[in-house]
Amino acid sequence: MFYFLTGRVVAVIKEIRIHGRGGQGSVTAAEVLAHAAFFEGKCVQAFPYFGAERRGAPVKAFARISDEPLLVHSQIYAPDYVIVLDPYIYKVVDVTEGLKKDGVIVFNTTKKPEELGLKNWRVATVDATGIALELNLIVAGQPLVSTSILGGFAKATEQVKLESVLKAVRETWSGAAGEKNSRATELAYERLTKWWNGAAL
Amino acid sequence: MEQVIIDTANHIAGHAARAARVKVVAAYPITPQTTIVEKIADFVESGEMDAEYIRVESEHSAMVACIGAAATGVRTFTATSAHGLALMHETLHWASGSRLPIVMAVVNRAMGAPWSIWPDLADSLSQRDTGWIQFYCADSQEVFDTIIQAYKLCEDEKVFLPAMVCLEGFILSHTYSPAKIPDQEKIDAYLPPYRCGWALDVDHPYSHANLVSPEWYMEFRYMIQEAMNNAKQIIPQIDKEYGKLFGLQHGGLIEKYKCEDAELILLTMGTIGSEAKLTVDKMRREGQKVGSARIRVYRPFPAEEIVKLAENSQMLATIDRHISFGMEGFLASETKAALFNRADRPPLAGFIAGLGGRDVTAETIEKIAKKSLKYATDGKVENDPIWVDLKE
Amino acid sequence: MIKEPKKRKDLPLTPLSCPTVGSMGKTGSWRTFRPEVDYSKCTKCTLCWIDCPDAAITRREDDSPEIDYDYCKGCGICANECPTKAIRMKREED
Numbered sequence: 001m002f003y004f005l006t007g008r009v010v011a012v013i014k015e016i017r018i019h020g021r022g023g024q025g026s027v028t029a030a031e032v033l034a035h036a037a038f039f040e041g042k043c044v045q046a047f048p049y050f051g052a053e054r055r056g057a058p059v060k061a062f063a064r065i066s067d068e069p070l071l072v073h074s075q076i077y078a079p080d081y082v083i084v085l086d087p088y089i090y091k092v093v094d095v096t097e098g099l100k101k102d103g104v105i106v107f108n109t110t111k112k113p114e115e116l117g118l119k120n121w122r123v124a125t126v127d128a129t130g131i132a133l134e135l136n137l138i139v140a141g142q143p144l145v146s147t148s149i150l151g152g153f154a155k156a157t158e159q160v161k162l163e164s165v166l167k168a169v170r171e172t173w174s175g176a177a178g179e180k181n182s183r184a185t186e187l188a189y190e191r192l193t194k195w196w197n198g199a200a201l
Numbered sequence: 202m203e204q205v206i207i208d209t210a211n212h213i214a215g216h217a218a219r220a221a222r223v224k225v226v227a228a229y230p231i232t233p234q235t236t237i238v239e240k241i242a243d244f245v246e247s248g249e250m251d252a253e254y255i256r257v258e259s260e261h262s263a264m265v266a267c268i269g270a271a272a273t274g275v276r277t278f279t280a281t282s283a284h285g286l287a288l289m290h291e292t293l294h295w296a297s298g299s300r301l302p303i304v305m306a307v308v309n310r311a312m313g314a315p316w317s318i319w320p321d322l323a324d325s326l327s328q329r330d331t332g333w334i335q336f337y338c339a340d341s342q343e344v345f346d347t348i349i350q351a352y353k354l355c356e357d358e359k360v361f362l363p364a365m366v367c368l369e370g371f372i373l374s375h376t377y378s379p380a381k382i383p384d385q386e387k388i389d390a391y392l393p394p395y396r397c398g399w400a401l402d403v404d405h406p407y408s409h410a411n412l413v414s415p416e417w418y419m420e421f422r423y424m425i426q427e428a429m430n431n432a433k434q435i436i437p438q439i440d441k442e443y444g445k446l447f448g449l450q451h452g453g454l455i456e457k458y459k460c461e462d463a464e465l466i467l468l469t470m471g472t473i474g475s476e477a478k479l480t481v482d483k484m485r486r487e488g489q490k491v492g493s494a495r496i497r498v499y500r501p502f503p504a505e506e507i508v509k510l511a512e513n514s515q516m517l518a519t520i521d522r523h524i525s526f527g528m529e530g531f532l533a534s535e536t537k538a539a540l541f542n543r544a545d546r547p548p549l550a551g552f553i554a555g556l557g558g559r560d561v562t563a564e565t566i567e568k569i570a571k572k573s574l575k576y577a578t579d580g581k582v583e584n585d586p587i588w589v590d591l592k593e
Numbered sequence: 594m595i596k597e598p599k600k601r602k603d604l605p606l607t608p609l610s611c612p613t614v615g616s617m618g619k620t621g622s623w624r625t626f627r628p629e630v631d632y633s634k635c636t637k638c639t640l641c642w643i644d645c646p647d648a649a650i651t652r653r654e655d656d657s658p659e660i661d662y663d664y665c666k667g668c669g670i671c672a673n674e675c676p677t678k679a680i681r682m683k684r685e686e687d
Binding site: 034047072 | 373562
């Protein structure tokens with residue numbers, strides 16, 4: 001969180017980093033999240049890690065949510081929240097890098113935090129891959145988790161409302177795709193498990 | 202209908218070309234510009250934009266096609282970056298010498314070698330002598346507004362010059378944020394149909410830009426300089442008028458932030474100018490009187506405005522996102538030039554930061570500001586540019 | 594139609610050139626040899642008219658050539674191309 005005095009108002013900015021593999025929709029997740037917050041009157045940014053990306057390689061995407069217009073344009077180094085789309089990426093990437101001490105990681109996984117080596121962090125887990133398979137939400141052979149995970153994010157962090165995420169999802173995908181993605185988002189919201197180890201909420 | 206959309210600055214630039222009722226777009230793709238012209242191609246395909254889209258084989262051809270189209274009397278647009286802009290170099294001279302009001306989006310990207318896709322201002326700043334007006338934007342709203350304003354400026358009969366609207370690659374081009382698209386009817390009222398100083402006419406044929414002997418060439422060049430000076434007067438008026446109509450304006454030639462009583466003024470360009478406001482606020486909370494001046498228009502260079510800024514401050518620091526090898530950053534040089542004949546000019550420290558996409562944070566800018574304040578108290582400034590965050 | 598600029602304010606924004614006859618003066622004065630047409634041998638094939646590089650030959654109503662001696666530079670192409678040798682190059686007398 002940054003506090004910046006703009007006039008007499010203190011601006012609170014929340015920063016989010018999203019980990020995934022190229023092609024999984026990390027950038028889309030950032031954009032849909034920004035869109036959802038925008039519907040709630042927030043000022044937002046969403047951007048990819050600036051560089052060449054390829055399918056399957058680890059990628060990062062970022063979002064900022066603020067009460068005040070965003071003047072900052074530099075990179076995010078100390079996110080408040082981390083979203084992990086890929087269940088196994090933690091083996092090759094340190095998903096906790098720079099994460100604030102009282103930050104929250106929203107993880108697409110069937111495992112428990114200690115099995116992921118994240119015992120000392122505030123972790124929220126949901127099997128978004130399982131939900132995608134359940135609903136046959138598969139594109140080009142990949143189960144789509146980038147939207148449903150945002151339902152989990154909404155429940156875990158309360159930074160956006162579920163309704164806002166659903167509205168953003170429906171604006172991004174119309175018709176049947178929109179409905180499937182929305183259903184996945186709702187299920188992820190319902191099935192999210194919080195593992196707050198020691199840190200006060 | 203006015204609407205607020207969230208999209209990347211590139212797509213928002215595409216919206217601006219559509220809203221400006223551009224009739225011909227000739228372009229060649231290059232990272233990180235490509236999504237501008239892809240968006241325009243979508244608009245043309247869907248019929249939302251009534252324009253001719255010409256797929257050319259290089260950026261050189263893109264500019265030449267724009268020159269040809271503009272010469273027949275239509276509003277034109279193109280976009281490029283880095284080496285694409287460099288490839289068009291000779292044609293940039295041709296466009297300004299022909300006094301054609303072409304508007305081009307330049308998505309700033311570092312020049313190779315070494316190959317880089319990340320942002321700095323070397324590409325457009327190396328073209329500062331080509332007779333093109335240059336705007337540098339700090340956010341996607343400004344990108345939209347400036348493209349519309351650029352057409353109004355360039356088609357003014359006292360101007361008739363082409364303009365570049367510059368935005369940093371990735372930082373703006375690929376970052377998704379909200380922007381207001383004003384009502385099309387209001388934009389049409391603000392921006393009248395294309396006007397040009399001359400146009401090819403099959404009924405009264407003539408050719409343009411032919412051989413001119415030493416007898417008259419200088420006078421043609423002087424007229425371009427006059428047009429640039431006129432632009433200096435007209436840009437603030439246009440920005441103000443736009444502000445009145447749409448509630449959006451960007452500071453005219455220089456966007457000043459808390460400069461009135463500043464002891465140190467940071468001179469910046471592009472998104473660094475936006476981030477600098479955070480540094481100014483933080484340092485003011487700590488009791489330091491710092492201000493920031495974002496140079497929105499680099500050509501024509503706002504020398505008079507800079508003189509006014511310098512009158513009230515004790516120290517200036519320029520942050521250049523590029524270097525002219527063998528000398529210093531362009532902003533440092535030109536600011537010094539503007540102040541040279543003033544006996545009471547403040548000292549100036551020139552900093553080089555953010556080359557090749559090296560991140561420039563509010564903390565980096567604070568380091569620059571603190572170093573500048575120290576120079577001011579020590580009464581001694583380094584002549585050589587100071588490279589920030591350089592690895593050993 | 595053509596305005597010779599006297600002052601800077603007479604200039605257009607960018608040089609605009611109109612097609613015009615004889616902008617470099619009467620180049621006929623450059624001649625050493627002049628072409629002469631024997632109209633009795635002329636078959637009105639119009640080859641001389643097509644090939645004249647200075648457009649100094651016009652077609653009369655009957656398609657025979659009319660040479661404009663104000664601008665003919667005496668290059669001799671018309672004489673060279675004429676299939677009936679109706680055109681001969683003669684030394685210019687002053």
